[in-house]
Amino acid sequence: MRARPRRGPKQNSRIVSYLTHHLQMFIASLGYLSRQPFSTLMTSAVIAIALALPAGLYIALDNASHLSAGWDGTTQISLFLKDNVSIEQTEKLAEKLRLDIEIEKVSIIDRDQGLKQFQQVSGFGDAIKFLDENPLPHVITVQPIVDQNRPDQVIHLVDALQEEALVELAQLDMQWVKRLYTLLEVAQRGVWIIGSLLGLAVLLIVGNTIRLDIQNRREAIEVSKLIGASDAFIRRPFLYTGMWYGISGGLLAWLLIAVSLGIMEDPVQKLAALYYSSYELSGLGSSDIVILIVISCILGLGGSWMAVGRHLSDIEPS
Amino acid sequence: MIRFDNISKRYPGGFEALSRVTFHLPRGKLAYLTGHSGAGKSTLLKLIALIERPSRGQIFLDGINLNNMNSKRIPQIRRNIGIIFQNHHLLYDRPVFDNVAMPLMIQGYRHREIGKRVRAALDQVGLLNKEKAQPITLSGGEQQRVGIARAIVHKPALLLADEPTGNLDPELSREIMELFARFNQFGTTVLIASHDIDLIRQMKFPMISLSQGTIESNELIDTGRLGLAV
Numbered sequence: 146m147r148a149r150p151r152r153g154p155k156q157n158s159r160i161v162s163y164l165t166h167h168l169q170m171f172i173a174s175l176g177y178l179s180r181q182p183f184s185t186l187m188t189s190a191v192i193a194i195a196l197a198l199p200a201g202l203y204i205a206l207d208n209a210s211h212l213s214a215g216w217d218g219t220t221q222i223s224l225f226l227k228d229n230v231s232i233e234q235t236e237k238l239a240e241k242l243r244l245d246i247e248i249e250k251v252s253i254i255d256r257d258q259g260l261k262q263f264q265q266v267s268g269f270g271d272a273i274k275f276l277d278e279n280p281l282p283h284v285i286t287v288q289p290i291v292d293q294n295r296p297d298q299v300i301h302l303v304d305a306l307q308e309e310a311l312v313e314l315a316q317l318d319m320q321w322v323k324r325l326y327t328l329l330e331v332a333q334r335g336v337w338i339i340g341s342l343l344g345l346a347v348l349l350i351v352g353n354t355i356r357l358d359i360q361n362r363r364e365a366i367e368v369s370k371l372i373g374a375s376d377a378f379i380r381r382p383f384l385y386t387g388m389w390y391g392i393s394g395g396l397l398a399w400l401l402i403a404v405s406l407g408i409m410e411d412p413v414q415k416l417a418a419l420y421y422s423s424y425e426l427s428g429l430g431s432s433d434i435v436i437l438i439v440i441s442c443i444l445g446l447g448g449s450w451m452a453v454g455r456h457l458s459d460i461e462p463s
Numbered sequence: 464m465i466r467f468d469n470i471s472k473r474y475p476g477g478f479e480a481l482s483r484v485t486f487h488l489p490r491g492k493l494a495y496l497t498g499h500s501g502a503g504k505s506t507l508l509k510l511i512a513l514i515e516r517p518s519r520g521q522i523f524l525d526g527i528n529l530n531n532m533n534s535k536r537i538p539q540i541r542r543n544i545g546i547i548f549q550n551h552h553l554l555y556d557r558p559v560f561d562n563v564a565m566p567l568m569i570q571g572y573r574h575r576e577i578g579k580r581v582r583a584a585l586d587q588v589g590l591l592n593k594e595k596a597q598p599i600t601l602s603g604g605e606q607q608r609v610g611i612a613r614a615i616v617h618k619p620a621l622l623l624a625d626e627p628t629g630n631l632d633p634e635l636s637r638e639i640m641e642l643f644a645r646f647n648q649f650g651t652t653v654l655i656a657s658h659d660i661d662l663i664r665q666m667k668f669p670m671i672s673l674s675q676g677t678i679e680s681n682e683l684i685d686t687g688r689l690g691l692a693v
Binding site for chain 2: 156157159161162163165166364365367368369370371372373374375376378461462463
Protein backbone atom coordinates (compact mmCIF):
# COMPACT_ATOMS: atom_id res chain seq x y z
CA MET A 146 0.00 0.00 0.00
CA ARG A 147 3.01 2.28 0.17
CA ALA A 148 2.75 5.14 -2.24
CA ARG A 149 6.19 4.41 -3.62
CA PRO A 150 6.82 0.71 -3.25
CA ARG A 151 10.34 -0.44 -2.69
CA ARG A 152 11.50 -3.14 -5.01
CA GLY A 153 12.73 -6.24 -3.26
CA PRO A 154 16.01 -7.94 -4.08
CA LYS A 155 14.04 -10.73 -5.78
CA GLN A 156 12.58 -8.29 -8.24
CA ASN A 157 14.39 -7.07 -11.28
CA SER A 158 15.25 -3.40 -11.37
CA ARG A 159 12.65 -1.26 -13.04
CA ILE A 160 14.58 -0.92 -16.28
CA VAL A 161 15.45 -4.62 -16.48
CA SER A 162 11.89 -5.73 -15.85
CA TYR A 163 10.70 -3.18 -18.40
CA LEU A 164 13.05 -4.52 -21.05
CA THR A 165 12.33 -8.11 -20.08
CA HIS A 166 8.64 -7.56 -20.52
CA HIS A 167 9.23 -5.89 -23.88
CA LEU A 168 11.25 -8.87 -25.04
CA GLN A 169 8.65 -11.30 -23.69
CA MET A 170 5.82 -9.50 -25.48
CA PHE A 171 7.90 -9.19 -28.65
CA ILE A 172 8.07 -12.97 -28.78
CA ALA A 173 4.74 -13.77 -27.14
CA SER A 174 2.79 -11.66 -29.63
CA LEU A 175 4.49 -13.50 -32.47
CA GLY A 176 3.48 -16.76 -30.80
CA TYR A 177 -0.08 -15.51 -30.42
CA LEU A 178 -0.25 -14.75 -34.15
CA SER A 179 1.31 -18.05 -35.19
CA ARG A 180 -1.28 -19.93 -33.14
CA GLN A 181 -3.99 -18.57 -35.42
CA PRO A 182 -2.17 -18.76 -38.75
CA PHE A 183 -5.21 -18.45 -40.98
CA SER A 184 -6.57 -15.17 -39.66
CA THR A 185 -3.05 -13.78 -39.35
CA LEU A 186 -2.40 -14.62 -42.98
CA MET A 187 -5.69 -13.04 -44.03
CA THR A 188 -4.94 -9.78 -42.25
CA SER A 189 -1.37 -9.75 -43.53
CA ALA A 190 -2.57 -10.41 -47.08
CA VAL A 191 -4.99 -7.48 -46.96
CA ILE A 192 -2.21 -5.23 -45.69
CA ALA A 193 0.15 -6.63 -48.32
CA ILE A 194 -2.23 -5.87 -51.18
CA ALA A 195 -2.84 -2.38 -49.87
CA LEU A 196 0.91 -1.79 -49.74
CA ALA A 197 1.85 -3.60 -52.93
CA LEU A 198 -0.39 -1.40 -55.07
CA PRO A 199 1.34 1.95 -54.40
CA ALA A 200 4.75 0.26 -54.21
CA GLY A 201 4.11 -1.39 -57.58
CA LEU A 202 3.04 1.91 -59.12
CA TYR A 203 6.15 3.48 -57.71
CA ILE A 204 8.26 0.86 -59.46
CA ALA A 205 6.37 1.37 -62.71
CA LEU A 206 7.11 5.10 -62.54
CA ASP A 207 10.71 4.43 -61.68
CA ASN A 208 11.02 2.21 -64.72
CA ALA A 209 9.31 4.76 -66.94
CA SER A 210 11.71 7.51 -65.90
CA HIS A 211 14.67 5.21 -66.57
CA LEU A 212 13.20 4.58 -69.97
CA SER A 213 12.99 8.27 -70.81
CA ALA A 214 16.41 8.90 -69.31
CA GLY A 215 17.82 6.35 -71.74
CA TRP A 216 16.54 8.38 -74.65
CA ASP A 217 17.74 11.72 -73.39
CA GLY A 218 21.14 11.16 -75.03
CA THR A 219 19.55 11.56 -78.43
CA THR A 220 17.83 14.82 -77.63
CA GLN A 221 18.73 17.04 -80.54
CA ILE A 222 18.04 20.59 -81.57
CA SER A 223 17.92 21.39 -85.31
CA LEU A 224 18.78 24.95 -86.33
CA PHE A 225 17.34 25.78 -89.74
CA LEU A 226 19.33 28.80 -90.89
CA LYS A 227 18.01 31.65 -92.96
CA ASP A 228 17.98 31.14 -96.71
CA ASN A 229 20.69 33.71 -97.49
CA VAL A 230 23.24 32.39 -94.99
CA SER A 231 26.43 31.16 -96.69
CA ILE A 232 28.32 28.02 -95.74
CA GLU A 233 31.18 30.14 -94.29
CA GLN A 234 28.76 31.93 -91.97
CA THR A 235 27.32 28.57 -91.03
CA GLU A 236 30.74 27.25 -90.08
CA LYS A 237 31.47 30.34 -88.02
CA LEU A 238 28.23 29.91 -86.09
CA ALA A 239 28.99 26.22 -85.53
CA GLU A 240 32.43 27.17 -84.12
CA LYS A 241 30.80 29.62 -81.76
CA LEU A 242 28.24 27.05 -80.59
CA ARG A 243 30.92 24.48 -79.87
CA LEU A 244 32.23 26.81 -77.15
CA ASP A 245 28.84 26.85 -75.37
CA ILE A 246 29.07 24.79 -72.12
CA GLU A 247 25.52 23.60 -72.50
CA ILE A 248 26.24 21.98 -75.82
CA GLU A 249 27.86 18.64 -76.27
CA LYS A 250 28.13 18.24 -80.02
CA VAL A 251 27.53 20.39 -83.06
CA SER A 252 27.43 19.22 -86.67
CA ILE A 253 26.57 20.82 -89.98
CA ILE A 254 24.33 19.50 -92.69
CA ASP A 255 24.83 21.77 -95.71
CA ARG A 256 22.01 22.22 -98.13
CA ASP A 257 23.35 19.79 -100.77
CA GLN A 258 23.86 17.09 -98.18
CA GLY A 259 20.40 17.81 -96.82
CA LEU A 260 18.85 17.41 -100.22
CA LYS A 261 20.56 14.09 -100.77
CA GLN A 262 19.36 12.77 -97.42
CA PHE A 263 15.88 14.04 -98.15
CA GLN A 264 15.85 12.28 -101.51
CA GLN A 265 16.91 9.04 -99.91
CA VAL A 266 14.50 8.95 -96.98
CA SER A 267 11.47 10.89 -98.10
CA GLY A 268 10.47 8.88 -101.14
CA PHE A 269 10.04 12.13 -103.11
CA GLY A 270 13.37 11.53 -104.89
CA ASP A 271 11.96 11.79 -108.41
CA ALA A 272 9.85 14.83 -107.67
CA ILE A 273 12.82 16.70 -106.25
CA LYS A 274 14.76 16.23 -109.53
CA PHE A 275 12.30 18.57 -111.13
CA LEU A 276 13.13 21.42 -108.77
CA ASP A 277 15.15 24.27 -110.32
CA GLU A 278 17.14 24.95 -107.23
CA ASN A 279 17.72 23.45 -103.81
CA PRO A 280 14.97 24.76 -101.52
CA LEU A 281 16.70 23.61 -98.34
CA PRO A 282 18.68 25.89 -95.98
CA HIS A 283 21.89 24.94 -94.23
CA VAL A 284 21.18 23.12 -90.99
CA ILE A 285 23.18 22.88 -87.79
CA THR A 286 22.30 20.09 -85.40
CA VAL A 287 23.07 20.66 -81.75
CA GLN A 288 23.18 17.99 -79.10
CA PRO A 289 22.69 19.61 -75.71
CA ILE A 290 24.09 18.32 -72.44
CA VAL A 291 20.96 17.12 -70.69
CA ASP A 292 20.64 17.27 -66.94
CA GLN A 293 18.07 14.57 -66.25
CA ASN A 294 16.66 16.44 -63.31
CA ARG A 295 16.20 19.64 -65.26
CA PRO A 296 14.55 18.93 -68.59
CA ASP A 297 13.47 22.56 -68.83
CA GLN A 298 17.10 23.60 -69.30
CA VAL A 299 16.91 22.28 -72.84
CA ILE A 300 13.90 24.46 -73.52
CA HIS A 301 15.84 27.54 -72.40
CA LEU A 302 18.68 26.58 -74.73
CA VAL A 303 16.25 26.29 -77.62
CA ASP A 304 14.88 29.74 -76.83
CA ALA A 305 18.39 31.16 -76.73
CA LEU A 306 19.34 29.59 -80.05
CA GLN A 307 16.18 30.94 -81.64
CA GLU A 308 17.49 34.43 -80.85
CA GLU A 309 20.60 33.91 -83.01
CA ALA A 310 20.52 36.30 -86.00
CA LEU A 311 21.25 33.65 -88.61
CA VAL A 312 18.68 31.18 -87.30
CA GLU A 313 15.31 31.00 -88.96
CA LEU A 314 13.94 28.22 -86.78
CA ALA A 315 15.28 26.30 -83.77
CA GLN A 316 13.41 23.09 -83.28
CA LEU A 317 13.68 20.66 -80.41
CA ASP A 318 13.21 17.22 -81.87
CA MET A 319 12.33 15.77 -78.50
CA GLN A 320 9.63 18.09 -77.29
CA TRP A 321 7.90 15.01 -76.03
CA VAL A 322 10.64 14.45 -73.43
CA LYS A 323 9.35 17.41 -71.53
CA ARG A 324 5.81 16.21 -71.92
CA LEU A 325 6.78 12.80 -70.59
CA TYR A 326 8.52 14.33 -67.60
CA THR A 327 5.49 16.41 -66.81
CA LEU A 328 3.30 13.37 -67.22
CA LEU A 329 5.50 11.40 -64.88
CA GLU A 330 5.29 14.22 -62.37
CA VAL A 331 1.52 14.07 -62.50
CA ALA A 332 1.64 10.30 -62.12
CA GLN A 333 4.00 10.66 -59.19
CA ARG A 334 1.52 12.88 -57.40
CA GLY A 335 -1.13 10.31 -58.15
CA VAL A 336 0.96 7.57 -56.62
CA TRP A 337 1.46 9.70 -53.52
CA ILE A 338 -2.27 10.19 -53.16
CA ILE A 339 -3.06 6.52 -53.72
CA GLY A 340 -0.24 5.57 -51.38
CA SER A 341 -1.51 7.85 -48.64
CA LEU A 342 -5.05 6.56 -48.94
CA LEU A 343 -3.97 2.94 -48.90
CA GLY A 344 -1.64 3.68 -45.99
CA LEU A 345 -4.64 5.04 -44.15
CA ALA A 346 -6.48 1.85 -45.09
CA VAL A 347 -3.68 -0.24 -43.54
CA LEU A 348 -3.92 1.87 -40.39
CA LEU A 349 -7.65 1.16 -40.18
CA ILE A 350 -7.30 -2.54 -41.00
CA VAL A 351 -4.74 -3.06 -38.25
CA GLY A 352 -6.76 -0.89 -35.88
CA ASN A 353 -9.86 -2.94 -36.47
CA THR A 354 -8.05 -6.25 -36.12
CA ILE A 355 -6.49 -5.14 -32.84
CA ARG A 356 -9.89 -3.93 -31.65
CA LEU A 357 -11.22 -7.46 -32.16
CA ASP A 358 -8.17 -8.89 -30.38
CA ILE A 359 -8.84 -6.60 -27.45
CA GLN A 360 -12.44 -7.76 -27.29
CA ASN A 361 -11.37 -11.40 -27.44
CA ARG A 362 -8.96 -10.91 -24.58
CA ARG A 363 -11.29 -8.79 -22.51
CA GLU A 364 -11.23 -11.20 -19.59
CA ALA A 365 -7.43 -11.26 -19.45
CA ILE A 366 -7.33 -7.46 -19.59
CA GLU A 367 -9.82 -7.16 -16.71
CA VAL A 368 -7.92 -9.62 -14.56
CA SER A 369 -4.60 -7.93 -15.34
CA LYS A 370 -6.01 -4.56 -14.34
CA LEU A 371 -7.36 -6.05 -11.11
CA ILE A 372 -4.01 -7.42 -10.07
CA GLY A 373 -2.26 -4.14 -10.70
CA ALA A 374 -1.03 -4.17 -14.27
CA SER A 375 -0.28 -0.69 -15.54
CA ASP A 376 -1.88 0.55 -18.75
CA ALA A 377 1.48 0.40 -20.52
CA PHE A 378 1.89 -3.23 -19.48
CA ILE A 379 -1.52 -4.16 -20.89
CA ARG A 380 -0.97 -2.12 -24.03
CA ARG A 381 2.34 -3.73 -24.91
CA PRO A 382 1.25 -7.12 -26.34
CA PHE A 383 -1.30 -5.40 -28.58
CA LEU A 384 1.23 -2.91 -29.88
CA TYR A 385 3.63 -5.69 -30.70
CA THR A 386 0.85 -7.65 -32.38
CA GLY A 387 0.11 -4.63 -34.56
CA MET A 388 3.78 -4.27 -35.37
CA TRP A 389 3.97 -7.90 -36.46
CA TYR A 390 0.89 -7.48 -38.66
CA GLY A 391 2.65 -4.55 -40.29
CA ILE A 392 5.94 -6.36 -40.80
CA SER A 393 4.37 -9.53 -42.17
CA GLY A 394 2.17 -7.41 -44.45
CA GLY A 395 5.25 -5.58 -45.69
CA LEU A 396 7.15 -8.79 -46.37
CA LEU A 397 4.17 -10.24 -48.17
CA ALA A 398 3.87 -7.05 -50.25
CA TRP A 399 7.49 -7.44 -51.28
CA LEU A 400 6.75 -11.01 -52.32
CA LEU A 401 3.70 -9.90 -54.33
CA ILE A 402 5.75 -7.27 -56.16
CA ALA A 403 8.61 -9.68 -56.86
CA VAL A 404 6.20 -12.24 -58.29
CA SER A 405 4.40 -9.64 -60.41
CA LEU A 406 7.69 -8.37 -61.85
CA GLY A 407 8.70 -11.95 -62.57
CA ILE A 408 5.49 -12.47 -64.50
CA MET A 409 5.96 -9.26 -66.50
CA GLU A 410 9.64 -9.62 -67.23
CA ASP A 411 9.33 -11.88 -70.25
CA PRO A 412 6.83 -9.83 -72.26
CA VAL A 413 8.67 -6.61 -71.38
CA GLN A 414 11.86 -8.02 -72.81
CA LYS A 415 10.03 -9.10 -75.94
CA LEU A 416 8.62 -5.60 -76.27
CA ALA A 417 12.05 -4.08 -75.77
CA ALA A 418 13.48 -6.41 -78.39
CA LEU A 419 10.92 -5.07 -80.86
CA TYR A 420 12.41 -1.61 -80.26
CA TYR A 421 15.95 -3.01 -80.64
CA SER A 422 16.60 -2.28 -77.00
CA SER A 423 17.76 -4.50 -74.17
CA TYR A 424 15.62 -2.84 -71.58
CA GLU A 425 15.30 -4.63 -68.24
CA LEU A 426 12.70 -4.05 -65.54
CA SER A 427 14.25 -2.85 -62.32
CA GLY A 428 12.58 -4.17 -59.16
CA LEU A 429 12.78 -3.05 -55.55
CA GLY A 430 16.29 -2.19 -54.44
CA SER A 431 17.42 -3.23 -50.98
CA SER A 432 16.86 0.27 -49.62
CA ASP A 433 13.36 0.28 -51.14
CA ILE A 434 12.63 -2.98 -49.37
CA VAL A 435 13.84 -1.60 -46.05
CA ILE A 436 11.69 1.50 -46.55
CA LEU A 437 8.68 -0.66 -47.44
CA ILE A 438 9.08 -2.79 -44.31
CA VAL A 439 9.71 0.22 -42.08
CA ILE A 440 6.62 1.99 -43.41
CA SER A 441 4.45 -1.09 -42.96
CA CYS A 442 5.87 -1.59 -39.47
CA ILE A 443 5.04 2.00 -38.55
CA LEU A 444 1.54 1.69 -40.02
CA GLY A 445 0.92 -1.52 -38.05
CA LEU A 446 2.17 0.07 -34.86
CA GLY A 447 0.13 3.21 -35.53
CA GLY A 448 -3.04 1.24 -36.22
CA SER A 449 -2.74 -0.77 -33.04
CA TRP A 450 -1.90 2.38 -31.10
CA MET A 451 -5.16 3.92 -32.29
CA ALA A 452 -7.17 0.85 -31.31
CA VAL A 453 -5.48 0.43 -27.97
CA GLY A 454 -5.85 4.08 -27.03
CA ARG A 455 -9.49 3.98 -27.98
CA HIS A 456 -10.64 0.65 -26.55
CA LEU A 457 -8.43 -0.38 -23.63
CA SER A 458 -9.73 2.34 -21.37
CA ASP A 459 -13.28 1.07 -21.99
CA ILE A 460 -12.42 -2.16 -20.24
CA GLU A 461 -12.46 -1.75 -16.51
CA PRO A 462 -13.00 -4.52 -13.98
CA SER A 463 -16.49 -4.51 -12.51
CA MET B 464 -5.33 -0.81 7.43
CA ILE B 465 -8.77 0.00 6.03
CA ARG B 466 -10.69 2.96 7.31
CA PHE B 467 -14.10 3.97 5.97
CA ASP B 468 -15.21 7.42 6.98
CA ASN B 469 -18.87 8.16 6.33
CA ILE B 470 -18.90 6.43 2.96
CA SER B 471 -21.91 6.57 0.66
CA LYS B 472 -22.10 5.05 -2.77
CA ARG B 473 -24.90 5.93 -5.10
CA TYR B 474 -24.98 4.28 -8.51
CA PRO B 475 -26.16 6.12 -11.60
CA GLY B 476 -29.92 5.74 -11.57
CA GLY B 477 -30.20 6.60 -7.91
CA PHE B 478 -29.70 3.25 -6.16
CA GLU B 479 -27.78 3.83 -2.96
CA ALA B 480 -25.65 0.73 -2.33
CA LEU B 481 -23.92 2.09 0.76
CA SER B 482 -24.92 4.94 3.00
CA ARG B 483 -22.83 6.52 5.71
CA VAL B 484 -20.64 3.51 6.36
CA THR B 485 -17.89 4.00 8.92
CA PHE B 486 -15.55 1.29 10.21
CA HIS B 487 -11.89 0.55 10.77
CA LEU B 488 -10.14 -2.75 10.12
CA PRO B 489 -6.72 -2.63 11.82
CA ARG B 490 -3.61 -4.11 10.26
CA GLY B 491 -3.18 -7.85 10.79
CA LYS B 492 -6.85 -8.51 11.56
CA LEU B 493 -9.30 -10.83 9.85
CA ALA B 494 -12.92 -9.77 9.65
CA TYR B 495 -16.08 -10.99 7.93
CA LEU B 496 -18.49 -8.83 6.07
CA THR B 497 -21.96 -10.33 6.12
CA GLY B 498 -25.43 -9.46 5.03
CA HIS B 499 -28.05 -10.55 2.52
CA SER B 500 -27.27 -10.22 -1.13
CA GLY B 501 -27.77 -6.63 -2.13
CA ALA B 502 -26.72 -5.39 1.29
CA GLY B 503 -23.66 -3.71 -0.20
CA LYS B 504 -20.89 -6.22 0.58
CA SER B 505 -19.50 -6.35 -2.97
CA THR B 506 -19.71 -2.59 -3.36
CA LEU B 507 -17.71 -2.14 -0.18
CA LEU B 508 -14.94 -4.43 -1.43
CA LYS B 509 -14.94 -2.73 -4.83
CA LEU B 510 -14.42 0.61 -3.18
CA ILE B 511 -11.32 -0.71 -1.43
CA ALA B 512 -9.92 -2.16 -4.66
CA LEU B 513 -10.65 1.11 -6.48
CA ILE B 514 -12.99 -0.64 -8.88
CA GLU B 515 -15.67 1.79 -7.76
CA ARG B 516 -15.33 5.29 -6.32
CA PRO B 517 -17.43 6.54 -3.40
CA SER B 518 -20.06 9.23 -3.91
CA ARG B 519 -19.33 10.72 -0.51
CA GLY B 520 -16.93 10.20 2.38
CA GLN B 521 -13.31 9.11 2.55
CA ILE B 522 -11.51 5.78 2.45
CA PHE B 523 -8.02 5.37 3.85
CA LEU B 524 -5.92 2.37 2.91
CA ASP B 525 -2.75 2.06 4.96
CA GLY B 526 -3.04 5.76 5.69
CA ILE B 527 -3.45 6.78 2.05
CA ASN B 528 -6.62 8.64 1.10
CA LEU B 529 -8.02 6.76 -1.89
CA ASN B 530 -10.12 9.76 -2.95
CA ASN B 531 -6.98 11.55 -4.07
CA MET B 532 -5.79 8.62 -6.09
CA ASN B 533 -5.45 9.37 -9.79
CA SER B 534 -5.89 6.50 -12.19
CA LYS B 535 -2.15 6.29 -12.90
CA ARG B 536 -1.48 5.22 -9.33
CA ILE B 537 -4.29 2.67 -9.09
CA PRO B 538 -2.09 -0.23 -10.30
CA GLN B 539 0.42 0.46 -7.50
CA ILE B 540 -2.35 0.26 -4.90
CA ARG B 541 -3.81 -2.93 -6.35
CA ARG B 542 -0.44 -4.65 -6.33
CA ASN B 543 -0.61 -4.70 -2.58
CA ILE B 544 -4.08 -6.22 -2.49
CA GLY B 545 -4.96 -9.83 -3.22
CA ILE B 546 -8.50 -10.13 -4.56
CA ILE B 547 -10.52 -13.34 -4.65
CA PHE B 548 -13.80 -13.51 -6.55
CA GLN B 549 -16.77 -15.79 -6.31
CA ASN B 550 -16.35 -16.76 -9.96
CA HIS B 551 -12.56 -16.88 -9.53
CA HIS B 552 -11.81 -15.04 -12.81
CA LEU B 553 -9.24 -17.55 -14.00
CA LEU B 554 -7.96 -17.32 -17.57
CA TYR B 555 -8.75 -20.49 -19.44
CA ASP B 556 -6.26 -19.89 -22.22
CA ARG B 557 -3.26 -20.73 -20.02
CA PRO B 558 -2.30 -23.38 -17.48
CA VAL B 559 -2.59 -23.05 -13.71
CA PHE B 560 1.05 -22.02 -13.32
CA ASP B 561 0.70 -19.07 -15.70
CA ASN B 562 -2.52 -17.95 -14.00
CA VAL B 563 -0.89 -17.89 -10.60
CA ALA B 564 2.29 -16.25 -11.94
CA MET B 565 0.43 -13.21 -13.35
CA PRO B 566 0.90 -10.84 -10.39
CA LEU B 567 4.61 -11.69 -10.26
CA MET B 568 5.04 -11.12 -14.00
CA ILE B 569 3.36 -7.75 -13.68
CA GLN B 570 5.67 -6.77 -10.85
CA GLY B 571 8.77 -7.87 -12.71
CA TYR B 572 9.97 -10.73 -10.54
CA ARG B 573 12.90 -12.76 -11.76
CA HIS B 574 12.21 -15.91 -13.65
CA ARG B 575 13.54 -18.30 -10.99
CA GLU B 576 11.82 -16.39 -8.22
CA ILE B 577 8.50 -16.68 -10.08
CA GLY B 578 8.83 -20.46 -10.22
CA LYS B 579 9.64 -20.69 -6.52
CA ARG B 580 6.83 -18.42 -5.40
CA VAL B 581 4.17 -19.92 -7.65
CA ARG B 582 4.98 -23.40 -6.35
CA ALA B 583 4.95 -22.16 -2.77
CA ALA B 584 1.53 -20.57 -3.31
CA LEU B 585 0.15 -23.68 -5.00
CA ASP B 586 1.54 -25.77 -2.17
CA GLN B 587 -0.29 -23.62 0.37
CA VAL B 588 -3.62 -24.27 -1.33
CA GLY B 589 -2.79 -27.95 -1.83
CA LEU B 590 -2.52 -27.91 -5.62
CA LEU B 591 1.21 -28.36 -6.13
CA ASN B 592 0.67 -31.26 -8.52
CA LYS B 593 -1.70 -29.25 -10.73
CA GLU B 594 0.62 -26.51 -11.98
CA LYS B 595 0.55 -27.76 -15.57
CA ALA B 596 -3.21 -28.45 -15.60
CA GLN B 597 -5.61 -26.31 -17.61
CA PRO B 598 -8.01 -24.53 -15.24
CA ILE B 599 -11.04 -25.84 -17.15
CA THR B 600 -10.14 -29.41 -16.16
CA LEU B 601 -10.24 -28.60 -12.44
CA SER B 602 -13.22 -28.90 -10.10
CA GLY B 603 -14.95 -25.80 -8.76
CA GLY B 604 -13.14 -26.04 -5.43
CA GLU B 605 -9.79 -26.47 -7.12
CA GLN B 606 -10.42 -23.51 -9.40
CA GLN B 607 -11.29 -21.38 -6.39
CA ARG B 608 -8.04 -22.43 -4.75
CA VAL B 609 -6.07 -21.51 -7.88
CA GLY B 610 -7.71 -18.09 -7.61
CA ILE B 611 -6.59 -17.89 -3.98
CA ALA B 612 -3.05 -18.92 -4.90
CA ARG B 613 -2.98 -16.10 -7.47
CA ALA B 614 -4.20 -13.64 -4.83
CA ILE B 615 -1.49 -14.54 -2.29
CA VAL B 616 1.47 -15.33 -4.56
CA HIS B 617 2.91 -11.83 -4.31
CA LYS B 618 2.36 -11.72 -0.54
CA PRO B 619 -0.01 -8.75 -0.45
CA ALA B 620 -0.57 -6.91 2.81
CA LEU B 621 -4.33 -7.08 2.32
CA LEU B 622 -6.53 -9.91 1.10
CA LEU B 623 -10.09 -9.23 -0.08
CA ALA B 624 -12.46 -12.11 -0.78
CA ASP B 625 -15.94 -11.73 -2.27
CA GLU B 626 -18.08 -14.80 -1.48
CA PRO B 627 -15.10 -17.14 -1.85
CA THR B 628 -17.19 -20.16 -0.86
CA GLY B 629 -20.27 -19.23 -2.84
CA ASN B 630 -20.37 -22.30 -5.04
CA LEU B 631 -18.71 -24.82 -2.76
CA ASP B 632 -20.07 -27.54 -0.49
CA PRO B 633 -19.83 -27.00 3.32
CA GLU B 634 -16.71 -29.07 3.80
CA LEU B 635 -14.75 -27.32 1.02
CA SER B 636 -16.05 -23.99 2.27
CA ARG B 637 -14.69 -24.64 5.71
CA GLU B 638 -11.31 -25.63 4.25
CA ILE B 639 -11.13 -22.38 2.32
CA MET B 640 -12.06 -20.32 5.38
CA GLU B 641 -9.35 -22.09 7.36
CA LEU B 642 -6.90 -21.26 4.62
CA PHE B 643 -7.72 -17.58 5.06
CA ALA B 644 -7.27 -17.91 8.82
CA ARG B 645 -3.80 -19.35 8.17
CA PHE B 646 -2.82 -16.43 5.93
CA ASN B 647 -4.01 -14.12 8.67
CA GLN B 648 -1.75 -15.87 11.18
CA PHE B 649 1.20 -14.90 8.96
CA GLY B 650 0.22 -11.26 9.30
CA THR B 651 -1.99 -10.63 6.27
CA THR B 652 -4.99 -8.40 6.85
CA VAL B 653 -8.07 -10.20 5.52
CA LEU B 654 -11.60 -9.02 4.74
CA ILE B 655 -14.05 -11.69 3.58
CA ALA B 656 -17.52 -10.97 2.31
CA SER B 657 -19.83 -13.94 2.85
CA HIS B 658 -23.49 -14.59 3.49
CA ASP B 659 -22.75 -18.01 5.01
CA ILE B 660 -23.52 -16.98 8.61
CA ASP B 661 -23.38 -20.53 10.02
CA LEU B 662 -19.87 -21.11 8.73
CA ILE B 663 -18.68 -17.68 9.85
CA ARG B 664 -19.93 -18.18 13.38
CA GLN B 665 -17.81 -21.32 13.65
CA MET B 666 -14.68 -19.39 12.61
CA LYS B 667 -14.72 -17.00 15.59
CA PHE B 668 -13.56 -13.85 13.87
CA PRO B 669 -15.16 -10.40 14.16
CA MET B 670 -18.05 -9.69 11.85
CA ILE B 671 -19.42 -6.55 10.23
CA SER B 672 -23.05 -6.95 9.25
CA LEU B 673 -24.47 -4.85 6.47
CA SER B 674 -28.15 -4.35 5.83
CA GLN B 675 -29.47 -2.26 2.98
CA GLY B 676 -26.24 -0.35 2.70
CA THR B 677 -25.76 0.52 6.36
CA ILE B 678 -23.81 -1.15 9.13
CA GLU B 679 -26.15 -3.14 11.34
CA SER B 680 -23.58 -4.42 13.77
CA ASN B 681 -19.81 -4.30 14.06
CA GLU B 682 -17.78 -6.67 16.21
CA LEU B 683 -14.47 -4.97 15.50
CA ILE B 684 -13.49 -3.53 18.83
CA ASP B 685 -11.84 -0.29 17.88
CA THR B 686 -14.67 1.14 15.81
CA GLY B 687 -14.91 3.96 18.30
CA ARG B 688 -11.33 5.05 17.84
CA LEU B 689 -11.68 6.31 14.32
CA GLY B 690 -9.33 9.20 14.86
CA LEU B 691 -6.37 6.90 15.34
CA ALA B 692 -4.06 6.08 12.54
CA VAL B 693 -3.71 2.60 11.15
